[in-house]
Amino acid sequence: MIKSLRGMNDILSEDYERYTYFINTATKIAQNYGFHFIETPLLEETALFKRSVGESSDIVGKEMYQFTDKGENDVCLRPEGTAGVVRAFIQKKLDKAGGTHRFFYHGAMFRYERPQKGRLRQFHQFGVESFGQDNVYEDATMIMMVADILKELGIGYRLQLNSLGDNNCMPDYKTKLINFVTEYKDEICEDCVRRLETNPIRVLDCKNSKCQELYTNAPKLLQNLCSTCSDDFDTLKKVLDDNDISYEIDTNLVRGLDYYSKTAFEFVSDNIGSQSAIAGGGRYDRLVEFLDGKATPAVGFAMGIERLMELIEMPSTCRDGYYIGAMDEEAISLVVKTAQDKRKTNKTIIDYKARNLMKHLKAADKVNARFCAVIGSNEIKDGTIWVKDLQNKTEEVISLKEF
Ligand code: HAM
Numbered sequence: 001m002i003k004s005l006r007g008m009n010d011i012l013s014e015d016y017e018r019y020t021y022f023i024n025t026a027t028k029i030a031q032n033y034g035f036h037f038i039e040t041p042l043l044e045e046t047a048l049f050k051r052s053v054g055e056s057s058d059i060v061g062k063e064m065y066q067f068t069d070k071g072e073n074d075v076c077l078r079p080e081g082t083a084g085v086v087r088a089f090i091q092k093k094l095d096k097a098g099g100t101h102r103f104f105y106h107g108a109m110f111r112y113e114r115p116q117k118g119r120l121r122q123f124h125q126f127g128v129e130s131f132g133q134d135n136v137y138e139d140a141t142m143i144m145m146v147a148d149i150l151k152e153l154g155i156g157y158r159l160q161l162n163s164l165g166d167n168n169c170m171p172d173y174k175t176k177l178i179n180f181v182t183e184y185k186d187e188i189c190e191d192c193v194r195r196l197e198t199n200p201i202r203v204l205d206c207k208n209s210k211c212q213e214l215y216t217n218a219p220k221l222l223q224n225l226c227s228t229c230s231d232d233f234d235t236l237k238k239v240l241d242d243n244d245i246s247y248e249i250d251t252n253l254v255r256g257l258d259y260y261s262k263t264a265f266e267f268v269s270d271n272i273g274s275q276s277a278i279a280g281g282g283r284y285d286r287l288v289e290f291l292d293g294k295a296t297p298a299v300g301f302a303m304g305i306e307r308l309m310e311l312i313e314m315p316s317t318c319r320d321g322y323y324i325g326a327m328d329e330e331a332i333s334l335v336v337k338t339a340q341d342k343r344k345t346n347k348t349i350i351d352y353k354a355r356n357l358m359k360h361l362k363a364a365d366k367v368n369a370r371f372c373a374v375i376g377s378n379e380i381k382d383g384t385i386w387v388k389d390l391q392n393k394t395e396e397v398i399s400l401k402e403f
Helices: 014-031 046-052 056-064 081-092 137-153 171-183 188-196 200-207 209-214 226-243 306-310 328-343 357-366 378-384
Strands: 043-045 064-068 074-077 099-110 122-131 158-163 260-268 277-283 298-304 322-326 348-354 371-375 384-389 396-398
Touching: 014 099, 014 122, 014 137, 014 306, 043 046, 043 081, 046 056, 046 074, 046 081, 081 099, 081 122, 081 158, 081 298, 122 137, 122 306, 137 171, 137 226, 137 260, 137 277, 137 298, 171 188, 171 200, 171 322, 188 200, 200 298, 226 260, 260 298, 277 306, 298 306, 322 357, 328 348, 328 378, 348 357, 371 378, 378 384
Parallel strands: 322 348, 322 371
Antiparallel strands: 043 074, 064 074, 099 122, 122 298, 158 260, 260 277, 277 298, 371 384, 384 396
């Protein structure tokens, strides 16, 4: 028997209900915030991710589904959504048009990671990207949007917050950090030695406990911000305070992708095991220019749908729509026609086989229909249909026309 690949799951039945409930809820909230749907291809040029997510990241360094296609192009299944949205934004010349452009998207992402609970090779994200706003209120708005979505789904969280500085303060900080870490060059892990060359601030979230111990007294990002970054970070905290969103400051939160500057944030859950990040994002003011667009400030986030599906409190399902069945062979075609009419206004499920009433009632109950309606030879003769309201437990025979 052929099975799905390791780390790649089917989403069906109860999972599918959770999945669509999540998408519908998040979509409605994103639209309330003025975001528009965007869909970008699953496959892009590998160079797009190398230049945006960054060569030093684990994603690009170790986890890409990368191959040469039949036209000899170096391509890659998207490991995340931001890079493709930025590419589309530039390709459509929205960078030159100016103004604010806000997008949301959802779909499959691919990372060749070691699968475990909450960590898949094909997973789904819901993400948003906002272009054209350099105001820190937009960062706060992003965070509040995630908080709104989680609240609506009944999901508790901890919010971790940091600022990574900008072109003004980051270079000096990097030099200080490199000087500090270089002192321990013989003791730190191989990955950190590499990070020193490629993206030094990534040493700060090294998972190696020995490295973490060595970095205890390393210079702290938040103590090395320039006045603009520091003021913006203060404003961000104040907006969150004013809106009753609690947060923890984590000066070592640097995120696993290289494109961030200034605000970085992560939402974590304590109820899903070690893969606890349920959403993450931040500002990426340099990325549009870096991908050859006109410099445009931007900020966004993405949520991991599979991790959230474990936590969603589903509303109790109430009965919905119609189930229509035939009691006799000769009634089947009338049942089909009646169902076609009913579908114009209501969810309607049909059974193509003639069965007795008990069987139809059971089947209607199984699909959670509100009404079970049946047609037999008597009803054909009278032009009627028998309808039972499975919620209120009432039944009646009405004319087909009225139905
Ligand atoms: P990310 O933190 O790499 O950010 O991913 C966002 C979320 O996707 C994570 O918090 C997690 O819930 C989920 N996720 C990541 N990897 C996996 C996996 N292997 N299995 C299951 N879930 C996973 C980004 O992707 C950025 N593009 C977010 C962003 C948008 N920043 C700015 N705009």
